[in-house]
Amino acid sequence: MGNCEQCSGKCCHCGNPCLELTEGEIAFLDKLAQFAYLPVARRADDMTPIYLEDSDYTMEEYSLILQSLEARGLVSLDYEAPIKGADMTAYRGYPVHGCVSLTQRGQTAADLLWTVE
Numbered sequence: 001m002g003n004c005e006q007c008s009g010k011c012c013h014c015g016n017p018c019l020e021l022t023e024g025e026i027a028f029l030d031k032l033a034q035f036a037y038l039p040v041a042r043r044a045d046d047m048t049p050i051y052l053e054d055s056d057y058t059m060e061e062y063s064l065i066l067q068s069l070e071a072r073g074l075v076s077l078d079y080e081a082p083i084k085g086a087d088m089t090a091y092r093g094y095p096v097h098g099c100v101s102l103t104q105r106g107q108t109a110a111d112l113l114w115t116v117e
Helices: 023-034 059-071 104-116
Strands: 037-042 075-078 096-102
Touching: 023 059, 023 075, 023 096, 023 104, 059 075, 096 104
Parallel strands: none
Antiparallel strands: 037 096, 075 096
16 A cells, blocks of 8 residues: 555545555455454563464564554454464464454555555
């Protein structure tokens, strides 16, 4: 989601500040638009999110993507609500399990991605 042709710091569609998203951020928003919740984990002594469901990016890149999306209010990371029934085998080394989901702002951004494409 780059700047619109007539964008002057405000989005032409909603009046909110324009968002510059990386390819990885766009891909993650798209995935969350398809699945309401995705698993995430972290170490007990470190708030860095760990996402191991896909291999399009490295674990470190996914961590940065999630942190960036959360900082901009597009996703919510909830370590008190792990996904019931989710296979967390890949996350055995991480004791804190939770989920990531779109916020209302994230849903709006994901919806705009579909209308722009």
